[in-house]
Amino acid sequence: MSREVDALKEAGNNEQPRLKRRNKSMRENLNETVITKRYKVSEDQSDAEVDDKKKKKVSKVLSKPVVSGSSGSKKKKKVSGKVKVSNGLKWVTVGDTKKPMKLVNGKLVEPRMCHQCQRRDREGEVVSCQKYRGLTHEDIAKACPVCMDICNCKACIRLFKKSWANVERKLSPKEEAEFSKHMLKYLLPILKHIHIEQENEKEVESAIQGLSEVEIKDAKCPQDERMYCDNCRTSIVDFHRSCSNCSFDLCLTCCREIRDGSLPGGEEVYKERFINRGKAYMHAEEPACKKGTARTRAKLTECVKSSDMNHEPADSLEGHVRLKSEWKLMDNNSIRCASCGSGHMVLKRVLPKNWVSNLEGRAEKIVVEFNLFNDPVPPTQKCSCCNSVGSAKAGNNNFRKASLRDDCKDNNLHCPQSKDIQDGDLEHFQKHWIRGEPVIVLNVLELKPSNFSWEPEVMSRSLREKSTSKTMKGSGHLEVTAVNCMDWCEVEVKIVDFFRCYMEGLMHHNMWPKMHKLKDWPPSDMFEERLPRHFTEFVSSLPLKDYTCPKFGFLNIATKLPPKSLKPDMGPKTYIAYGHAQELIRGDSVTKLHCDMSDAINVLVNVREVSVDGAQLKEIEKAKKRHMAQDQKEMEEFLKGGNQSSSTEISVLNNNRKGKECNVFVPDNCSSNSAGALWDIFRREDVPKLQEYLRKHCREFRHLYCSRVEQVSHPIHDQRFYLTLEHKKKLKEEYGIEPWTFVQDRGEAVFIPTGCPHQVRNLKSCTKVAVDFVSPENVREYMRLVKKMTLHAVKKAVDFVEKLSK
Template sequence: MCHQCQRSDKEKVVRCCCRKRFCVPCIQRWYPRLSEEAIAETCPYCRGNCNCKACLRRNDIIKVGNGSYGSPESKDEKIQHFKYLVHALYPFLEQFDHDQTREKKIEAEIQGLPPSEVEIQQAGCYNDERVYCNNCRTSIVDFHRSCPNCSYDLCLTCCWEIRNGCLRGGVIPCPPKEMGGCGHDLLELKCMFPESWVSELQKKVKKIVKTYELADLNKISTQQCSCFKSNGKIDIGNGKLRKSASRKDSEDNYLYCPSASDIRQGDLEHFQSHWIRGEPVIVSNVHEFTSGLSWEPMVMWRAFREIKYTKGSSDLVVKATDCLDCCEVEINIHQFFTGYSEGRSHRNSWPEMLKLKDWPPSNLFEERLPRHGAEFVSALPYLEYTHPCSGILNVASKLPTDSLKPDLGPKTYIAYGFSEELGRGDSVTKLHCDMSDAVNVLMHTAEVTYAPWQLSKIKKLQKKHSAQDQEELFGIVHIDNQEAENHVPESNGKFKSERANPSSCGEDYCAEQGEFSGGPNAVSENRLHGLETAEGGAVWDIFRRPDVPKLQEYLRKHHREFRHICCCPVEQVVDPIHDQTFYLNLYHKRKLKEEFGVEPWTFVQELGEAVFIPAGCPHQVRNLKSCIKVALDFVSPENIGECIRLTEEFRILPENHRAKEDKLEVKKMSLHALSKVVDDLEKLTR
């Protein structure tokens, strides 16, 4: 009997030493990368990547949190990592304690007492409860002001802004009912932690900083890594760099791209030397060290269906996003995955680009797809940073077990793709900035082939779209499509109709202009070093933090040249980055460089590559093929300052903005991390 399909009528089966049998049709369908000889030697069951129904339902998967991965076994290494964390987070703690001390002095002046005699009442709050400021909606960490009558809460930042704006004397009344308060009492100073908890922690950390010779993060950021020659020039021949930009007079046009095998040999400090400078890092071949579990869509669907499917369940219908109008559509999950592999089209033959974000929901990922969840974590590089439970340098992993934790993933992103820019309905993740650091791994790709007749219809539709853009966006009316084609503003991208298979991505990619050199827009024959676009699944554009103001200015200036909901021009901009309404195509990337001198890091993510995106770096992605990516957020000590800065940006967004809510609570996270590290360090050095 075949172990995979449980049928005994198969003519030919391959036997393994474990006595499991696999029939040839199942091998060809479910394990196309394994030969019959390889299965006879070690079958999928022995390899740990069997995707039969029984194995997909197994409940003996090792949970992510049970392992010690991400934490070194050596006591000395642990101590060094803890010192690194303390030194990185100490500036935040000093500022936090300073802000609270300032508010306590104000309270002392209000009460007419010395600060040492002021008693602050601790607010009643459960560990798994998140408390927000009623005015700005940012999370409250410790000191705040609260109404004793209606429990209206106000964060310290809002208190200071109110005093500086219109209030003298320091006393803040509860706002009227129309503003969410009661209008009766004065707001009282309260704390979330025990009153002296933060100040005592600050004393302990300060003592550690003085006692040990801690690594200076500034020295790490300026020390020369092996990517540079002795003369200070970039060593492009070392095999671990990928050219991703062509900025003049710049040393950061190349991104650090080690292989997973390099990391296994010890590469953390090299990673840190790039990471602390706010540079993305790309790690290749991360799937080489996994069990080889299949990420084929139908395997994932079978795993999900078999684990939780019940009669009458709605789990088989999902809400996907249609990239053409950015609106949600309901679709059967089997139909969605069929379209992933074979393609889907609208009635007019225009490619239908669908995206499925966060499926299954990240809070259910381990429950619905336990084996895939474990497989993903095993593929992650730099587990000291990325392991969600035991990463010794992951600040997010230090939260108490009974506290409310942010949803950091893993999250799946399953999307259709098309090799060339369509102009409308491109399969993209629009420009945005994550609330923390993130790692994104390309787990699977599928190439869809389009017939010549459909390619011809696509080109005709593009001409109509170009004419409409000319009229709506630029006020130019053309008599016929031929004239419109000759005056295309290039904001649509280009499509080469002579290619029978546009899903093949073999042409050179121009790093200087971010364009395919084979197309009509090409202006350069430069080639990204070491690029193998045959395996490429998605094009990434990641912007540097210092370029954000100019990027924002460009988008505000040209916002009506972009389309968003229902394919309509973007009429209003609140925040060009956090609105997530813009995707800069080839034309706009070129104009951005011409007008403001800004160019992103642009590269193609290949199968099995993990992309590390530092907090504060805006980025966008376009899928060249159908892709399954899995992403995980983490919080590195080097980027705590950026996470806090982003929290302040979210804080001043309008009330109903999509990015308004402070879901990360990075300040609370940092305090708990410091407290735990101090305790662990004292135990290890006692």
């Protein structure tokens, strides 16, 4: 046998030159076959026309080489001199390589390969692809997704590189000067406040030391480190007090509050522990431990207790921990450290001596020179596009009704088109923004054709990653931590399963919709690295980049920090969650009532509707009735258990409330194809009444494990409340306030001013991307947080105007 093999090898070597000549001839004949097959000569065609078409076709064939790569089918080698056929393809040896060939009308033709799925067995020149549902057959015929720069295969998305220079908007010197003056008009009062605060603290230090002039010690703080108050966690910009014994730092605002008697953290604060009563309680069902024999019930009770102990809530609240700071103010107004209990708080500074006072003098000189305060924009100034009662003028489509407040001029929200803002409608935006009104920008995503990247299938493929190394085999980014909106506990789910349920839906055991949400995933520091194309597309499509661009926004105060300083996390942040059109009240996919510490823009980039059949709708209605009966029973038991004095303050939510019922605005486009999320944004001036309502009715709300909220530390910052439609009606009845309520459609960007509490409920599965920014108009609302940004922003504005004036 071995002799025969050796003989074959020798024969093969001798025949090699002849085989090469034959293969070359085969390739020439093959190209001629392809041309002949596709262009049959008709009787009325001349030889010149045929030759011309052949030449054109030859150039086309030669200019479209097949991309190398693995095909969708496994390659089959020759067996006993024969060729194996797989998926209609024959693997033929051409030269030193094997190529797949397709048999068409008895002729072998080299097929073209799909760039996306790497398959070669597709029929026709152009094949519609399910991964680009928005592209028509004609669109792909004109240019493929790779040529259009919108290919969403994993390789293209990961290798996508685009310079920040394509995102940055170049400003003329005149524009920069006007923007600098605009910032100084709003930031100079903050700078003066910082200077006055420092001078007052210097006087206190002089009294403590008994000297007329004091020398303030320098604090050691490298530029790449962030110094913050250990009590309130806000940044320290310059003057502060530091313990002489330990490393505890205290900002000037906290020092003032200690001397005034309002000790920060000095109140008795409780963190409530929520009891996990099991899944049966959450769904208002009869627990399984009440059925069967006594022994069975005992075993089931033990199982429920053990499983409840291992279920970790999303915010991991501790139980009734009493926190009381031991700040002590001495007779000479010095402060004893609450951390170590022995040291004294010593006044220190970060910036050079007189740095703030010198900057204030330079800024005031510019303000006087250009008369910046002679024509301020009053917050109550009425926009020219509204009439006397605050409703949009006839024929104006750039407004959206959002509330039914009586005798108010702000029931309508400004809704410009993205192209209008790009064309320079900045002043109109600023008139509404300075009054603390949200702004909705329409059709943000229409400016870019590459919006297919936000589809759930693409997101799943982009974010999922498995390690192929031997040491890290089986690891990688395959799972993610989600929050279950029923009990607000964290659950580990596979990325592919999460996005599959994003498209198809998920249910509890009793057909109640199961809502999962991902918050800030992937993390902001990994967003640009793992999703470079998504990052660039999002930043490029942002409206009003002078405010919103996280790196180059000239009017974004957060970009004014020194290059080496530690920057705050401003995003982009991704929020991916399921949704349900009908208000469930219990287990809704919501972002609970909260208030951001900076301005924000939130863009809805993807919406996917999940169908619900009639059988599930019937089960949902049955479950709602059980929930209402459980609410009624628990409230009656609470009032009977020695809480009769609270009966005037606590009311049971039902549909038969007596008395006058106020109407609140309900959008009529909740069921449209592009509708994604329902927003409620409250005005800043309504915050005190809103807080009072939540404290009064806190027991009507549920939080962890669907347990009732027993105590309230801060009604808004606790993030435990979501006001349903019934609660919004009752809020208006009792306190006369109402939020702006509107539906965010796909491709719309919502500007949320800082200081405005807001909540969101998903009507469908939604993907939102948000970026925080700090605008000059709203600096007063978060002055305590942005003192450092303010100083550096004023310095840059002063430097530029002075340079331009010389």
